[in-house]
Amino acid sequence: MKSLTIHNNLCYLPKIIDDYDRVYFSPKISSKAQKDFLTARFLHLKTLFPKIEMSDYDSPVPSDFLAWNSSEEKKLAKDRILPHQNRLLNDLQFNVPEGFSSFRKKAEKFLPDFYEETITPTDPAIINRLSYFFEQHQLASSYFETRNGLVGSNYSTQLSPFLSCGALDVRYLYNYVKKYEQEFGENKSTYWIIFELLWREFFYWHYQKHGNLYFSENGLRAEKNFSSFPKYTFKDLHQLESPRFFRAALNELEQTGILSNRVRQIFASIWVNDLNLAWRSGALLFEENLIDYDVYSNYGNWMYLAGVGVDPRGKRYFNLEKQMAMYDPNRSYEKKWSKD
Ligand SMILES: Cc1cc2nc3c(=O)[nH]c(=O)nc-3n(C[C@H](O)[C@H](O)[C@H](O)COP(=O)(O)OP(=O)(O)OC[C@H]3O[C@@H](n4cnc5c(N)ncnc54)[C@H](O)[C@@H]3O)c2cc1C
Structure with missing residues (x-):
């Protein structure tokens, strides 16, 4: 009996499904928005390929961070990318x-x-x-x-x-x-x-x-630091003294599992520069709530904004007032998502 467990990369199933007797789709799901989104994708696939089953997240690799857990997936990873020659x-x-x-x-x-x-x-x-x-x-x-x-x-x-x-x-x-x-x-x-x-x-x-190194507090810089870091719930974060914009983004993230790129950048800047929280805690919050969570883009962008990634300019600071003047002078984002 040949079985395959995939954690993402649904689009490659049509190519390989006939080679397996059993296929399990086992994505990492932490939030309701992630569950709803991925279940909808799965239900659609199931109509095309009735033999697929959804199973709990089941990684043979101890780290939560590794996206490619099986050798089959590693092979498929090559196909995931754009430059292919x-x-x-x-x-x-x-x-x-x-x-x-x-x-x-x-x-x-x-x-x-x-x-x-x-x-x-x-x-x-x-x-x-x-x-x-x-x-x-x-x-x-x-x-x-x-x-x-x-x-x-x-x-x-x-x-x-x-x-x-x-x-x-x-x-x-x-x-x-x-x-x-x-x-x-x-x-x-x-x-x-x-x-x-x-x-x-x-x-x-x-x-x-x-x-x-993507999961080291120091990122690409200096010494490695894989020490543990705090995990925050939405409730914890709402209790902090923070700009209204930040609380609005918490609400949008919790309710929808999605934030625009600009909101992610401003949110991460407030997280790191104004609230002085560890960037990896922010990356974890995103990991557990974004419906587009992608290990590379998420940790890569957080590191970049925290000044320990690929940006040679160091920590990125987004001045909230300036950002609002440029991208949302009527503060419609805060009006839409803030509860206060
Ligand atoms: C702190 C932080 C965390 C992020 N975490 C993730 C994540 O977990 N998953 C994720 O897919 N993107 C992540 N991004 C990148 C970006 O915010 C999203 O890809 C984008 O908002 C998705 O919306 P879209 O599809 O409408 O993008 P569009 O603006 O339409 O862009 C088209 C596509 O290009 C890619 N893309 C765009 N911007 C980026 C970027 N900065 N880095 C990498 N790829 C990009 C995405 O695949 C996107 O779908 C993060 C950005 C920040 C600042």
């Missing part, structure tokens, strides 16, 4: 640039016009979102101007939850953007969507190089 892959495995810009320059050279082998999503939630964002409303053409939005659902693609659990093949999305460019025109905005996807790849490869 062997030359680049071989090179990246040994020689990952430290900075995003040098990684981008290197990776962009290898991006094809189209990926030949991609997995077409059948999940209606994905198909509808792609069609809404791209063809119906052509929001991809103004993404560069809107991407820092805080409220609503049109400012960015909102595809990360599907990418993170693997229900959407990143190469399929890449082709989608390229086809859109052919039909509606290429501009800074369409380029910037690919640019952001490269950030995702960058953290993936960077992690392959630095491994568990």
Whole structure:
């Protein structure tokens, strides 16, 4: 009896399912929002592949942090990424640039016009979102101007939850953007969507190089520090004296499992700089609540903001007043999510 347990990467199932007698989907689920989101993806897959079962998170590896737990998944991990040519892959495995810009320059050279082998999503939630964002409303053409939005659902693609659990093949999305460019025109905005996807790849490869340093309090800097760190509940965090924006973000995270990129950046800056909390505690809060939780992007971004990651400028400080003046002068985000 050959069985396979997968923790994410749902999109590769059609490729491999026939090789196994039993297939278990066993994602890490900590919050209600994560459970609802992943159960919906699973239910859809079950209609396509009746033999899949959902099981409790079951990692043979002691660390919660390892995303690829089985050798099958390790093999699949290779397919997860954008730059796919062997030359680049071989090179990246040994020689990952430290900075995003040098990684981008290197990776962009290898991006094809189209990926030949991609997995077409059948999940209606994905198909509808792609069609809404791209063809119906052509929001991809103004993404560069809107991407820092805080409220609503049109400012960015909102595809990360599907990418993170693997229900959407990143190469399929890449082709989608390229086809859109052919039909509606290429501009800074369409380029910037690919640019952001490269950030995702960058953290993936960077992690392959630095491994568990992603979970050290000192990150890539100085001595390793794997000491324990506090875990905070939403209740604990609401009791702290904090800006209204921070409490609003706690509510949005708890209720929806999602935050915009700009909110994540400001939230992490308040966490580290104003509340002086350990960055790994913040990363853990996100890990347990985001429906798009991705080990590499989450810890990579937190490290970056805490000044122990790949940003040579050190700690990033986002001045709340300035941020609000630029991105939300009417404070509509706080009005929407704050209870006080
Ligand atoms: C502290 C912090 C923690 C984060 N944790 C996660 C996480 O666990 N999972 C996750 O997928 N993203 C994470 N991000 C990155 C980013 O916030 C989300 O990918 C983005 O908000 C998802 O919304 P979207 O799909 O509409 O993105 P879009 O703006 O439409 O971008 C398209 C895609 O590009 C990728 N992308 C965009 N920005 C980034 C970025 N900064 N880093 C890596 N990839 C990016 C995502 O796959 C995204 O779906 C984090 C950012 C911060 C600052």
